[in-house]
Amino acid sequence: MTALVLTLLFVLRIVWWIVILSAVFSWLYAFNVINSRNAVVNSIGSMLYRLTEPVYRPIRRVMPDLGGVDISPIIVLIILYFLEVFLVYTVLPAVSGY
Numbered sequence: 763m764t765a766l767v768l769t770l771l772f773v774l775r776i777v778w779w780i781v782i783l784s785a786v787f788s789w790l791y792a793f794n795v796i797n798s799r800n801a802v803v804n805s806i807g808s809m810l811y812r813l814t815e816p817v818y819r820p821i822r823r824v825m826p827d828l829g830g831v832d833i834s835p836i837i838v839l840i841i842l843y844f845l846e847v848f849l850v851y852t853v854l855p856a857v858s859g860y
Contacts, residue, residue, distance in 0.1 A: 784813070818832075821838065
C-alpha cells in the first residue's frame with residue numbers, strides 16, 4: 763500500500779509540473795515571446811492545452827470573471843498541494859504503521 767501512495771505522490775508531482783509549464787507557456791504565447799506559427803511550438807501548446815483544459819474547465823465555471831486574469835492554475839496547484847499533504851501526513855502513516 764505504501765508503494766501505491768508513493769506512486770500517487772509521483773503522479774501529483776508530474777501534474778504539478780504540467781500545470782506550471784502550461785501557465786508559463788500561455789504567458790510566453792500571450793506576449794509573443796514564442797512563435798505561434800512554429801510547428802513544434804504549436805504541438806507543445808496543443809498538448810499542454812489538452813492535458814490541462816479538462817482540469818481547468820470546472821474551476822473556470824465556478825470562479826467569477828476577473829477581467830481577463832485566469833487564476834485556475836493557481837487553484838489547481840492549491841488542490842494538488844492539499845492532496846499531497848493529505849497523502850503524506852494522513853494516508854501514508856496509516857498504511858505504513860508509523
